[in-house]
Amino acid sequence: MTQKEHLLGHIDALYRSALYLAKNESSADDLVQETCLKAFKFLQDDKEIRNVKAWLFRILMNTFINKYRKDKREPSLVDFDSVEAFHESLQEEVMAPSILDDESVLDSLMDDNIKGALEALPDDFRMVILLSIVEGFSYKEISKIINCPVGTVMSRIYRGRKMLKEKLASHAKKYGFGKETEK
Amino acid sequence: MNCNDVRKYFYAFLDDELDVEKNIEVLAHLDMCCECSQRMEKERLLQNRVRETVCEVKAPDYLMEAILRGAEEKSNFFVLLVRNLLSGRRLVPAIGFAVAMIMVVYLFVIPGSSKKDDVLFLAESKYHSYMMQQLDLDIRSQDPTAIVEYLRGQTNSKIVLPEIGNDATLVGAALSEIDGVKVSQVFYIRGETPVSFMIFCDPDSGSGDSKNIDFSGMKEIFVDEKIVYYGEGYCGHCKIMGWEDAGSQYVVVSMLNSDEILKMLNKT
Numbered sequence: 083m084t085q086k087e088h089l090l091g092h093i094d095a096l097y098r099s100a101l102y103l104a105k106n107e108s109s110a111d112d113l114v115q116e117t118c119l120k121a122f123k124f125l126q127d128d129k130e131i132r133n134v135k136a137w138l139f140r141i142l143m144n145t146f147i148n149k150y151r152k153d154k155r156e157p158s159l160v161d162f163d164s165v166e167a168f169h170e171s172l173q174e175e176v177m178a179p180s181i182l183d184d185e186s187v188l189d190s191l192m193d194d195n196i197k198g199a200l201e202a203l204p205d206d207f208r209m210v211i212l213l214s215i216v217e218g219f220s221y222k223e224i225s226k227i228i229n230c231p232v233g234t235v236m237s238r239i240y241r242g243r244k245m246l247k248e249k250l251a252s253h254a255k256k257y258g259f260g261k262e263t264e265k
Numbered sequence: 266m267n268c269n270d271v272r273k274y275f276y277a278f279l280d281d282e283l284d285v286e287k288n289i290e291v292l293a294h295l296d297m298c299c300e301c302s303q304r305m306e307k308e309r310l311l312q313n314r315v316r317e318t319v320c321e322v323k324a325p326d327y328l329m330e331a332i333l334r335g336a337e338e339k340s341n342f343f344v345l346l347v348r349n350l351l352s353g354r355r356l357v358p359a360i361g362f363a364v365a366m367i368m369v370v371y372l373f374v375i376p377g378s379s380k381k382d383d384v385l386f387l388a389e390s391k392y393h394s395y396m397m398q399q400l401d402l403d404i405r406s407q408d409p410t411a412i413v414e415y416l417r418g419q420t421n422s423k424i425v426l427p428e429i430g431n432d433a434t435l436v437g438a439a440l441s442e443i444d445g446v447k448v449s450q451v452f453y454i455r456g457e458t459p460v461s462f463m464i465f466c467d468p469d470s471g472s473g474d475s476k477n478i479d480f481s482g483m484k485e486i487f488v489d490e491k492i493v494y495y496g497e498g499y500c501g502h503c504k505i506m507g508w509e510d511a512g513s514q515y516v517v518v519s520m521l522n523s524d525e526i527l528k529m530l531n532k533t
Contacts (some may be wrong), residue, residue: 087335090329093324093328093329093332094322094323095324096324097322097323097324097328097377098319098322098323098324099318101323102319107325109330111325114324114328114331115328115331115335118332118335118336119332119335119336131301133443140311175363185517191314193318193321196314196315197318200315200318200319201324211315212319213314214280215312215316216315216316216319216320220280220281220282221280222283230302236277239276239280246315247311250311
């Protein structure tokens with residue numbers, strides 16, 4: 083298997099992340115294409131890549147930030163989602179009973195509900211959720227991919243999940259699921 | 266570890282980010298706490314549900330082909346350039362650029378190449394780049410007799426062209442008026458340097474058109490047994506040279522490459 087083929091083995095993963103990041107197919111096409119061409123160009127120099135998938139995602143995220151994100155600010159080392167904020171928020175009710183605790187509600191959630199909830203997350207949070215929950219990268223890998231300290235990654239993953247649950251819960255309520263649970 | 270402690274490590278546990286020790290502690294708690302383990306299970310289910318939804322998306326077939334095609338074309342700079350130029354919003358500037366190039370070729374390159382051997386064209390272009398104005402000739406000719414005839418007709422006085430070296434080519438002549446006097450101005454090109462001088466007839470020669478030339482305040486030097494007057498001259502920006510051979514006329518060397526024309530006159 084050539085390096086190119088090896089690289090293209092990750093095309094589905096790149097595409098699904100690109101689609102959820104850019105939120106439309108033509109931009110996702112462009113993103114993946116640009117990512118792969120950048121990667122090919124790099125491979126021409128015969129450099130050895132250790133973690134190809136993480137490396138590809140790093141290119142993808144950088145391309146996305148440079149090309150599509152309106153707010154291009156550099157991720158700051160100390161920002162609103164700092165480690166302190168993360169630990170404070172941990173004191174909140176992590177496991178507050180939610181409408182989503184009802185399994186029937188979870189089952190009745192449509193793919194579109196999940197897609198909508200994911201797409202409604204701010205870019206920074208959507209990125210880490212995709213990288214961790216969907217692609218299974220470790221916190222350390224994610225911190226390298228998006229060039230952020232591990233603490234920030236943890237905080238974003240935690241808060242992203244919370245936001246996602248809130249959005250799904252509001253969907254569920256809107257469509258009248260789980261009324262029994264509320265009673 | 267109590268329920269609150271476990272909750273702190275919940276997501277880290279789910280994401281397999283806990284160290285072995287903490288992992289065992291959480292596992293031990295989940296083993297005995299039904300509530301926590303149920304919640305953990307639901308959290309895991311939700312996570313799986315999200316993963317499944319996103320993973321349903323597959324890259325379209327054409328994308329792989331487009332990438333491979335793109336990678337092949339990447340090496341061909343010209344194809345990439347043309348494609349870039351022709352794509353959407355770049356089309357208008359590309360057409361504009363093409364039109365501009367065609368106009369440049371028609372206006373400059375084609376006339377330039379057809380005229381580049383022409384002495385007159387060379388003289389005009391060099392004169393233009395030196396003086397930043399058009400060379401406005403009344404007569405264009407390389408024949409000294411024709412020039413002399415023309416100037417005689419216009420100034421009503423006999424004009425003798427000074428002898429100059431063979432390396433200068435006659436281009437033409439023009440008449441200009443300085444202080445109400447018609448002055449004959451003759452143009453040459455020497456190599457690629459345009460030069461010109463003016464010819465005044467001595468008032469004593471009886472042409473009636475000329476005026477006395479004021480040599481006062483000018484430096485008189487001898488070059489090859491000829492008297493040369495240097496300094497601010499008749500029209501304010503000329504060097505004046507008394508020309509022995511020419512008898513009753515004065516040759517006024519204009520400041521346009523005056524050193525060159527002095528060399529030309531001295532060579533004879």
